Amino acid sequence: MVLFMEIITLGNELLRKKAERVTDIDKELTKAAGELIDALHKGEGVGLAGPQVSLMKRIFAVHVEKDIPRVFINPSILETSLETVKYEEGCLSVPGVYADVIRPGAVRIQAWNENGRPFTLDAEGILARVILHEYDHLEGILFIDRLSEFKRKRIITKFEKIRKA
Numbered sequence: 001m002v003l004f005m006e007i008i009t010l011g012n013e014l015l016r017k018k019a020e021r022v023t024d025i026d027k028e029l030t031k032a033a034g035e036l037i038d039a040l041h042k043g044e045g046v047g048l049a050g051p052q053v054s055l056m057k058r059i060f061a062v063h064v065e066k067d068i069p070r071v072f073i074n075p076s077i078l079e080t081s082l083e084t085v086k087y088e089e090g091c092l093s094v095p096g097v098y099a100d101v102i103r104p105g106a107v108r109i110q111a112w113n114e115n116g117r118p119f120t121l122d123a124e125g126i127l128a129r130v131i132l133h134e135y136d137h138l139e140g141i142l143f144i145d146r147l148s149e150f151k152r153k154r155i156i157t158k159f160e161k162i163r164k165a
Contacts, residue, residue, distance in 0.1 A: 005039040005053035010094045010142070010159055019051050019058045019138040024075050025116040029059070030156045033071045033114035036061045040069070045092045047130040051136035052093050060134035065129045075111035075135060078120070080104035087129055096162040097155050101146050103132050 008014060022029060032055060040048040040061050049060035063069040090098040093156060104152040106124040109131055113119060122133055144152045 004055070005035050007039060007043055007048070007052055007092050009147035009163070010053055010144075012093075014051055014054055014056065015093055015137070015142060016140045018140050019049070019052065019056050022057050022059060023129055024110060025073060025114070029057070029073070030114045032057075033061065033073075036071070037063065037069045040092075043092045046126070047134040048092060050136045051137050051140070058138050060132060060137065062127065062130045064130055067127065070121075071114040072109065072111035072114065072131070072134070073113065075109050075131075077107060077132075077135060077137070078110055079108040080132070081124075081128075085129075087126075089129070089133060091133070091143050093137075094119070094142065094144060094155070094159055097159050099144070099147055099151060101143050102147075103129055107131055109135075114139065135149075 005076045017115045036048055036053065039053055040063060043158045046064050047060060047062040050057045058074045061069060061071050067091045081104045083105045084102050086102045088098050105128060108122050109122065144155050
C-alpha cells in the first residue's frame with residue numbers, strides 16, 4: 001500500500017478531500033497503520049491522519065503523552081461534550097504555525113483498531129482534542145478552518161513565509 005510515508009503540507013489538494021471508508025482491515029492496512037505511527041513519531045507530533053500522508057483512507061493514529069499509540073479506523077464520533085475549551089493547536093501539515101482553537105472538551109468515539117477489533121473510547125483533555133483534530137483531517141478540514149477569516153489568512157501568510165525561508 002505505502003512504503004514510505006511523507007507528510008504533505010498546506011497547499012496539497014489531498015488535504016481538502018474526504019477520506020474513503022476502509023472496507024477491509026488486511027495485512028496491508030495493518031502495515032500502513034504501523035507506518036502511520038512511525039511517521040507520527042518521526043514528525044514529532046501527537047496525531048497523524050491518512051490524508052496527511054496521501055493515504056486517502058479513514059484512518060488516523062494518535063500518541064499522546066505517556067499513553068500507548070492508538071490507531072482509529074473508520075472512526076465515528078458518537079458524542080462530544082457541550083463544554084468547549086480553547087487550546088493552542090499546530091499541525092504536521094501546517095508546520096511552524098500555531099493558533100488557539102475552540103473544541104469540545106471531551107469526545108466519545110467508536111472505531112476499529114489495526115487488528116480489526118472494534119472499540120469505543122471516552123477521551124477528554126488533550127487526547128480528545130487530538131482525536132477531534134485528526135477526525136477533521138478525514139473530512140478534509142484543517143485546524144485553520146476553525147479560525148476567523150482574519151486569523152486564517154494571517155496563519156497562511158506566516159506559513160508561506162516559513163516555507164520560502
